[in-house]
Amino acid sequence: MSKIYVAIIGAGGVGKAFISQLASYSSRNPSLNITPILISRSKTALISPDYSGLSLSNWASDLASATTPPPAFPTETLKFLSTAPGPVILVDNTSDEAIASSYPQFLSAGIHIVTPNKKGFSSSIDLWNGIYSAAKNGDNANGKGGFVFHEASVGAGLPVLSTLKELVETGDKIRKIEGVFSGTMSFLFNSFAPLSGDNGGKGFAECVVQAKELGYTEPDPRDDLNGLDVARKLTILARLSGLAVPSPTSFPIQSLIPSELETAKSAEEFLEGLPRFDGEMTKKKTDAEASGSVIRYVGSLNVERKEVKVGLESFAKSSSIAGLQGSDNIISFYTERYGANPLIVQGAGAGAEVTAMGVLGDLIKVVQRL
Structure with a gap:
Protein backbone atom coordinates (compact mmCIF):
# COMPACT_ATOMS: atom_id res chain seq x y z
CA MET A 1 0.00 0.00 0.00
CA SER A 2 1.22 3.55 -0.70
CA LYS A 3 2.18 5.66 2.28
CA ILE A 4 -0.46 7.17 4.54
CA TYR A 5 0.79 10.48 5.87
CA VAL A 6 -0.11 11.66 9.36
CA ALA A 7 0.08 15.23 10.70
CA ILE A 8 -0.32 15.64 14.46
CA ILE A 9 -1.27 18.94 16.08
CA GLY A 10 -1.04 18.97 19.87
CA ALA A 11 1.61 17.08 21.82
CA GLY A 12 0.34 17.47 25.38
CA GLY A 13 -1.14 14.73 27.55
CA VAL A 14 -3.46 13.24 24.94
CA GLY A 15 -1.00 13.98 22.14
CA LYS A 16 1.85 12.14 23.87
CA ALA A 17 -0.33 9.14 24.59
CA PHE A 18 -1.60 9.13 21.01
CA ILE A 19 1.88 9.23 19.50
CA SER A 20 2.99 6.37 21.75
CA GLN A 21 -0.02 4.30 20.72
CA LEU A 22 0.45 5.21 17.04
CA ALA A 23 4.09 4.10 17.17
CA SER A 24 3.05 0.77 18.65
CA TYR A 25 0.26 0.32 16.09
CA SER A 26 2.61 1.15 13.21
CA SER A 27 5.21 -1.34 14.41
CA ARG A 28 2.54 -4.06 14.54
CA ASN A 29 1.30 -3.14 11.06
CA PRO A 30 4.38 -2.16 9.02
CA SER A 31 2.70 -2.89 5.70
CA LEU A 32 0.40 0.11 6.21
CA ASN A 33 3.33 2.52 5.73
CA ILE A 34 1.99 5.09 8.19
CA THR A 35 4.34 8.06 7.87
CA PRO A 36 4.28 11.00 10.33
CA ILE A 37 5.20 14.24 8.59
CA LEU A 38 4.28 16.87 11.20
CA ILE A 39 4.22 16.98 15.00
CA SER A 40 3.48 20.45 16.31
CA ARG A 41 2.68 22.29 19.48
CA SER A 42 1.94 25.96 19.98
CA LYS A 43 5.46 27.35 19.42
CA THR A 44 7.61 24.61 17.87
CA ALA A 45 7.24 21.77 15.42
CA LEU A 46 8.92 18.80 13.80
CA ILE A 47 8.41 18.83 10.04
CA SER A 48 9.42 16.43 7.29
CA PRO A 49 9.56 18.84 4.34
CA ASP A 50 10.29 16.09 1.79
CA TYR A 51 7.58 13.80 3.25
CA SER A 52 10.12 11.08 4.05
CA GLY A 53 8.76 10.85 7.59
CA LEU A 54 9.63 11.56 11.21
CA SER A 55 10.92 9.08 13.76
CA LEU A 56 8.48 8.32 16.56
CA SER A 57 11.16 6.70 18.71
CA ASN A 58 12.75 9.96 19.86
CA TRP A 59 10.15 12.57 18.86
CA ALA A 60 9.75 13.97 22.40
CA SER A 61 13.40 14.94 22.81
CA ASP A 62 13.56 16.17 19.22
CA LEU A 63 10.52 18.40 19.78
CA ALA A 64 11.89 19.65 23.11
CA SER A 65 15.03 20.91 21.38
CA ALA A 66 13.32 22.08 18.20
CA THR A 67 13.40 25.74 17.19
CA THR A 68 11.31 25.51 14.03
CA PRO A 69 7.94 27.25 14.44
CA PRO A 70 4.83 25.36 13.32
CA PRO A 71 3.56 26.25 9.84
CA ALA A 72 0.99 29.04 9.93
CA PHE A 73 -2.50 27.69 10.43
CA PRO A 74 -4.47 27.14 8.35
CA THR A 75 -2.78 28.49 5.19
CA GLU A 76 0.74 27.03 5.35
CA THR A 77 -0.41 23.84 7.06
CA LEU A 78 -3.08 23.27 4.42
CA LYS A 79 -0.60 23.89 1.60
CA PHE A 80 1.95 21.49 3.11
CA LEU A 81 -0.57 18.71 3.66
CA SER A 82 -2.33 19.21 0.31
CA THR A 83 0.90 18.68 -1.62
CA ALA A 84 1.82 15.40 0.11
CA PRO A 85 2.29 12.54 -2.40
CA GLY A 86 -0.50 10.45 -0.86
CA PRO A 87 -3.49 10.49 1.51
CA VAL A 88 -3.11 12.60 4.66
CA ILE A 89 -4.77 12.23 8.06
CA LEU A 90 -4.76 15.34 10.25
CA VAL A 91 -4.90 14.48 13.96
CA ASP A 92 -6.04 17.46 16.02
CA ASN A 93 -5.35 16.69 19.67
CA THR A 94 -6.15 20.22 20.82
CA SER A 95 -9.30 21.88 22.12
CA ASP A 96 -8.66 24.92 19.93
CA GLU A 97 -11.79 26.40 18.37
CA ALA A 98 -9.80 28.28 15.71
CA ILE A 99 -8.32 25.01 14.45
CA ALA A 100 -11.74 23.35 14.48
CA SER A 101 -13.24 26.20 12.47
CA SER A 102 -10.88 25.32 9.62
CA TYR A 103 -11.98 21.69 9.34
CA PRO A 104 -14.20 22.35 6.28
CA GLN A 105 -11.20 23.73 4.36
CA PHE A 106 -9.07 20.67 5.09
CA LEU A 107 -11.88 18.23 4.36
CA SER A 108 -12.69 19.98 1.08
CA ALA A 109 -9.03 19.51 0.11
CA GLY A 110 -9.39 15.76 0.67
CA ILE A 111 -7.51 15.71 3.97
CA HIS A 112 -8.97 13.33 6.55
CA ILE A 113 -9.49 14.46 10.16
CA VAL A 114 -9.61 12.56 13.45
CA THR A 115 -9.91 14.47 16.70
CA PRO A 116 -11.12 14.58 20.30
CA ASN A 117 -11.73 18.34 19.88
CA LYS A 118 -15.39 19.04 20.72
CA LYS A 119 -15.35 22.61 19.45
CA GLY A 120 -15.95 21.88 15.77
CA PHE A 121 -18.96 19.70 16.47
CA SER A 122 -20.57 21.60 19.33
CA SER A 123 -20.12 25.25 18.39
CA SER A 124 -22.38 26.90 15.83
CA ILE A 125 -24.70 24.73 13.77
CA ASP A 126 -23.26 26.47 10.69
CA LEU A 127 -19.81 25.03 11.43
CA TRP A 128 -21.34 21.57 12.02
CA ASN A 129 -23.11 21.79 8.66
CA GLY A 130 -19.95 23.05 6.99
CA ILE A 131 -17.92 20.12 8.30
CA TYR A 132 -20.40 17.48 7.24
CA SER A 133 -21.05 19.11 3.88
CA ALA A 134 -17.33 18.90 3.13
CA ALA A 135 -16.74 15.42 4.60
CA LYS A 136 -16.76 12.28 2.50
CA ASN A 137 -18.79 10.53 5.20
CA GLY A 138 -21.14 13.49 5.48
CA ASP A 139 -23.49 15.21 3.06
CA ASN A 140 -20.98 15.75 0.27
CA ALA A 141 -22.63 14.35 -2.85
CA ASN A 142 -19.46 14.24 -4.96
CA GLY A 143 -17.57 12.18 -2.38
CA LYS A 144 -14.32 14.09 -2.85
CA GLY A 145 -13.89 15.31 0.71
CA GLY A 146 -11.90 13.75 3.51
CA PHE A 147 -13.29 11.45 6.16
CA VAL A 148 -13.94 12.94 9.60
CA PHE A 149 -14.29 11.02 12.87
CA HIS A 150 -14.51 12.38 16.42
CA GLU A 151 -15.45 9.47 18.68
CA ALA A 152 -13.32 10.80 21.54
CA SER A 153 -15.19 14.13 21.61
CA VAL A 154 -17.81 12.42 23.81
CA GLY A 155 -16.77 9.83 26.36
CA ALA A 156 -13.07 9.61 25.43
CA GLY A 157 -12.47 5.98 24.42
CA LEU A 158 -16.02 4.82 25.10
CA PRO A 159 -18.02 3.83 21.99
CA ALA A 350 -11.67 10.76 30.68
CA GLY A 351 -7.89 10.39 30.81
CA ALA A 352 -5.08 10.73 28.29
CA GLU A 353 -4.69 7.02 27.52
CA VAL A 354 -8.35 6.22 26.87
CA THR A 355 -8.88 9.47 24.95
CA ALA A 356 -5.85 8.70 22.78
CA MET A 357 -7.25 5.22 22.22
CA GLY A 358 -10.45 6.76 20.87
CA VAL A 359 -8.44 8.97 18.52
CA LEU A 360 -6.32 6.05 17.32
CA GLY A 361 -9.47 4.03 16.78
CA ASP A 362 -10.74 6.77 14.49
CA LEU A 363 -7.44 6.84 12.62
CA ILE A 364 -7.76 3.08 12.07
CA LYS A 365 -11.26 3.66 10.65
CA VAL A 366 -9.81 6.04 8.09
CA VAL A 367 -6.96 3.65 7.26
CA GLN A 368 -9.45 0.83 6.70
CA ARG A 369 -11.46 3.01 4.33
CA LEU A 370 -8.34 3.94 2.42
Missing part, protein backbone atom coordinates in the same frame (compact mmCIF):
# COMPACT_ATOMS: atom_id res chain seq x y z
CA VAL A 160 -20.69 6.48 22.50
CA LEU A 161 -20.89 8.16 19.09
CA SER A 162 -20.37 4.96 17.11
CA THR A 163 -23.16 3.31 19.11
CA LEU A 164 -25.51 6.22 18.49
CA LYS A 165 -24.66 6.37 14.77
CA GLU A 166 -25.31 2.65 14.37
CA LEU A 167 -28.64 2.91 16.15
CA VAL A 168 -29.72 5.77 13.88
CA GLU A 169 -28.34 4.28 10.65
CA THR A 170 -30.05 0.91 11.24
CA GLY A 171 -33.37 2.65 11.68
CA ASP A 172 -33.88 2.52 15.43
CA LYS A 173 -35.76 5.46 16.93
CA ILE A 174 -33.90 7.37 19.64
CA ARG A 175 -36.29 8.45 22.36
CA LYS A 176 -34.00 9.66 25.11
CA ILE A 177 -30.31 9.78 26.02
CA GLU A 178 -29.33 10.37 29.63
CA GLY A 179 -26.18 10.02 31.63
CA VAL A 180 -23.14 11.29 33.47
CA PHE A 181 -20.89 12.73 30.78
CA SER A 182 -18.14 14.26 32.90
CA GLY A 183 -15.47 12.30 34.75
CA THR A 184 -14.96 15.36 36.92
CA MET A 185 -18.62 15.62 37.91
CA SER A 186 -18.84 11.87 38.37
CA PHE A 187 -15.98 11.83 40.86
CA LEU A 188 -17.20 14.99 42.56
CA PHE A 189 -20.71 13.75 43.32
CA ASN A 190 -19.65 10.19 44.07
CA SER A 191 -17.48 11.81 46.76
CA PHE A 192 -19.97 14.41 47.97
CA ALA A 193 -23.12 12.26 47.85
CA PRO A 194 -22.08 8.59 47.96
CA LEU A 195 -24.64 5.79 48.04
CA SER A 196 -23.80 5.11 51.67
CA GLY A 197 -24.72 8.66 52.61
CA ASP A 198 -21.48 8.96 54.59
CA ASN A 199 -18.77 11.08 52.99
CA GLY A 200 -16.85 11.68 56.20
CA GLY A 201 -18.45 15.05 56.76
CA LYS A 202 -16.89 16.70 53.75
CA GLY A 203 -18.65 19.74 52.34
CA PHE A 204 -19.03 20.38 48.64
CA ALA A 205 -16.13 22.85 48.56
CA GLU A 206 -13.79 20.35 50.16
CA CYS A 207 -14.77 17.75 47.56
CA VAL A 208 -14.00 20.25 44.79
CA VAL A 209 -10.55 20.91 46.28
CA GLN A 210 -9.92 17.16 46.54
CA ALA A 211 -10.95 16.64 42.91
CA LYS A 212 -8.60 19.43 41.84
CA GLU A 213 -5.68 18.02 43.86
CA LEU A 214 -6.19 14.61 42.27
CA GLY A 215 -6.16 16.14 38.80
CA TYR A 216 -9.82 15.51 37.97
CA THR A 217 -10.67 19.17 37.35
CA GLU A 218 -9.31 21.81 35.05
CA PRO A 219 -6.72 24.16 36.61
CA ASP A 220 -9.67 26.46 37.31
CA PRO A 221 -12.54 24.22 38.55
CA ARG A 222 -15.06 26.76 37.28
CA ASP A 223 -14.35 25.41 33.79
CA ASP A 224 -15.94 22.15 34.97
CA LEU A 225 -18.58 23.51 37.34
CA ASN A 226 -20.14 25.81 34.74
CA GLY A 227 -21.52 22.75 32.92
CA LEU A 228 -20.42 23.88 29.45
CA ASP A 229 -18.27 20.80 28.83
CA VAL A 230 -21.28 18.54 29.40
CA ALA A 231 -23.44 20.85 27.30
CA ARG A 232 -21.04 20.53 24.37
CA LYS A 233 -21.27 16.75 24.54
CA LEU A 234 -25.08 16.88 24.65
CA THR A 235 -25.05 19.21 21.65
CA ILE A 236 -23.08 16.65 19.64
CA LEU A 237 -25.41 13.81 20.66
CA ALA A 238 -28.49 15.91 19.91
CA ARG A 239 -27.26 16.78 16.42
CA LEU A 240 -26.42 13.15 15.64
CA SER A 241 -29.93 12.26 16.86
CA GLY A 242 -31.46 14.66 14.35
CA LEU A 243 -32.01 17.78 16.48
CA ALA A 244 -30.48 20.91 14.97
CA VAL A 245 -29.37 22.43 18.28
CA PRO A 246 -28.05 25.93 17.42
CA SER A 247 -25.30 26.03 20.06
CA PRO A 248 -24.32 24.53 23.44
CA THR A 249 -25.83 27.54 25.21
CA SER A 250 -29.22 27.32 23.52
CA PHE A 251 -30.71 25.06 26.21
CA PRO A 252 -30.80 25.10 30.04
CA ILE A 253 -27.44 24.54 31.75
CA GLN A 254 -27.28 24.55 35.54
CA SER A 255 -24.01 26.11 36.63
CA LEU A 256 -22.70 25.08 40.04
CA ILE A 257 -20.72 28.30 40.37
CA PRO A 258 -22.30 30.68 42.92
CA SER A 259 -23.06 33.94 41.11
CA GLU A 260 -20.99 35.87 43.67
CA LEU A 261 -17.89 33.85 42.68
CA GLU A 262 -18.24 33.98 38.90
CA THR A 263 -15.97 37.03 38.77
CA ALA A 264 -13.32 35.70 41.17
CA LYS A 265 -9.93 36.78 39.82
CA SER A 266 -8.30 33.35 40.15
CA ALA A 267 -8.99 29.70 40.88
CA GLU A 268 -7.50 30.20 44.33
CA GLU A 269 -9.84 33.09 45.11
CA PHE A 270 -12.78 31.03 43.87
CA LEU A 271 -11.87 28.03 46.06
CA GLU A 272 -11.36 30.28 49.08
CA GLY A 273 -14.88 31.63 48.77
CA LEU A 274 -16.65 28.39 47.87
CA PRO A 275 -17.11 27.02 51.42
CA ARG A 276 -19.48 29.92 52.19
CA PHE A 277 -22.03 28.29 49.87
CA ASP A 278 -21.76 24.71 51.14
CA GLY A 279 -25.15 24.97 52.81
CA GLU A 280 -27.01 25.27 49.52
CA MET A 281 -25.50 22.11 48.09
CA THR A 282 -25.85 20.22 51.37
CA LYS A 283 -29.59 20.97 51.39
CA LYS A 284 -29.96 19.54 47.88
CA LYS A 285 -28.14 16.42 49.01
CA THR A 286 -30.16 15.92 52.21
CA ASP A 287 -33.45 16.57 50.40
CA ALA A 288 -32.59 13.79 47.95
CA GLU A 289 -31.50 11.45 50.75
CA ALA A 290 -34.82 12.00 52.53
CA SER A 291 -36.57 10.40 49.56
CA GLY A 292 -34.05 7.56 49.25
CA SER A 293 -32.19 9.19 46.38
CA VAL A 294 -28.84 10.75 45.56
CA ILE A 295 -28.00 13.80 43.45
CA ARG A 296 -25.93 13.51 40.30
CA TYR A 297 -24.91 16.00 37.61
CA VAL A 298 -26.31 14.70 34.35
CA GLY A 299 -27.11 15.59 30.80
CA SER A 300 -30.37 14.52 29.24
CA LEU A 301 -31.75 14.62 25.72
CA ASN A 302 -35.38 13.89 24.96
CA VAL A 303 -35.60 13.56 21.19
CA GLU A 304 -39.38 13.16 21.10
CA ARG A 305 -39.92 16.40 23.05
CA LYS A 306 -36.90 18.11 21.47
CA GLU A 307 -35.61 18.97 24.95
CA VAL A 308 -31.98 19.16 26.04
CA LYS A 309 -30.81 20.08 29.53
CA VAL A 310 -27.83 19.80 31.84
CA GLY A 311 -27.90 19.95 35.62
CA LEU A 312 -28.52 18.26 38.96
CA GLU A 313 -31.09 15.47 39.16
CA SER A 314 -32.11 13.03 41.90
CA PHE A 315 -31.84 9.30 41.23
CA ALA A 316 -33.02 6.30 43.22
CA LYS A 317 -30.13 4.53 44.90
CA SER A 318 -30.95 1.40 42.91
CA SER A 319 -30.39 3.15 39.57
CA SER A 320 -27.33 2.57 37.40
CA ILE A 321 -26.47 6.28 37.46
CA ALA A 322 -26.50 6.38 41.28
CA GLY A 323 -24.26 3.32 41.43
CA LEU A 324 -21.53 4.78 39.22
CA GLN A 325 -18.05 4.51 40.75
CA GLY A 326 -15.05 6.84 40.74
CA SER A 327 -14.82 9.07 37.69
CA ASP A 328 -16.61 6.75 35.28
CA ASN A 329 -19.14 7.94 32.72
CA ILE A 330 -22.44 6.25 31.97
CA ILE A 331 -24.64 6.92 28.96
CA SER A 332 -28.08 5.31 28.63
CA PHE A 333 -29.78 5.09 25.22
CA TYR A 334 -33.56 4.68 25.38
CA THR A 335 -34.78 3.57 21.97
CA GLU A 336 -37.78 1.98 20.32
CA ARG A 337 -36.01 -1.35 19.83
CA TYR A 338 -34.54 -1.56 23.32
CA GLY A 339 -37.85 -0.71 24.96
CA ALA A 340 -37.98 0.19 28.65
CA ASN A 341 -34.47 -1.12 29.36
CA PRO A 342 -31.81 1.15 27.90
CA LEU A 343 -28.64 0.24 26.08
CA ILE A 344 -25.89 1.36 28.47
CA VAL A 345 -22.32 2.39 27.70
CA GLN A 346 -20.23 2.72 30.85
CA GLY A 347 -16.58 3.11 31.77
CA ALA A 348 -13.71 5.57 31.98
CA GLY A 349 -14.77 8.68 30.10
